[in-house]
Each structure stands twice: as C-alpha cells, then as structure tokens.
Amino acid sequence: MITRIVRMHFTEQGVELFQELFKKHKEAMLSVDGCLRLELFNDADQPQRFATISQWKSDQHLEAYRNSTLFKTIWKKIKPYFSTKAEAFSLMAIE
Numbered sequence: 001m002i003t004r005i006v007r008m009h010f011t012e013q014g015v016e017l018f019q020e021l022f023k024k025h026k027e028a029m030l031s032v033d034g035c036l037r038l039e040l041f042n043d044a045d046q047p048q049r050f051a052t053i054s055q056w057k058s059d060q061h062l063e064a065y066r067n068s069t070l071f072k073t074i075w076k077k078i079k080p081y082f083s084t085k086a087e088a089f090s091l092m093a094i095e
Helices: 012-030 059-066 069-081
Strands: 002-009 035-042 049-056 087-092
Touching: 002 059, 012 035, 012 049, 012 069, 049 059, 059 069
Parallel strands: none
Antiparallel strands: 002 049, 002 087, 035 049
C-alpha cells in the first residue's frame, strides 16, 4: 500500500477554486481503481496551504491515476493558482 501526501500553497484566488474542485471531484477520485482513501487538510496556521493524503493499493494504481484524464483535467485547472511549487511524496508502511 502507498500513502501519497501532496502539499499545496495557493494564491488567495486559488483557495476557493481548489476547495470547489476538490468537493466536485472527490467521489470520482475515490472511485478510481486502487484508491482506498482520500482526505483534504487545511493548515491550521496558513489558511492558503492545503494537503491531500491518499492511500493506494500500489504504486501502479497511483501512477495510473496520475496519467488519467481526471487527474490531468483537475491539475491543469488548479496549477496556475499555486503560489509555490506543490510538494508530493509517497510513503510505504513498514508493517
């Protein structure tokens, strides 16, 4: 199982758009083959910083999603509103 964490910092204009896009597409993202969990977090001290945590059956499932039309469509809409480059990393449980 893979846990994927993506940290994003948005411009003021991007915050509302991102939240709307996430809400609109969350169920579609959860229905992607191999997606086990998807959560959105907002930084307690920086309201323009968000993080998503998702769990995937395998790295192959995550990569399939990252190459999907769904991901590319969402990313294309939101990427112009990043105030800094998004940070993403994957973790594997030891036990």
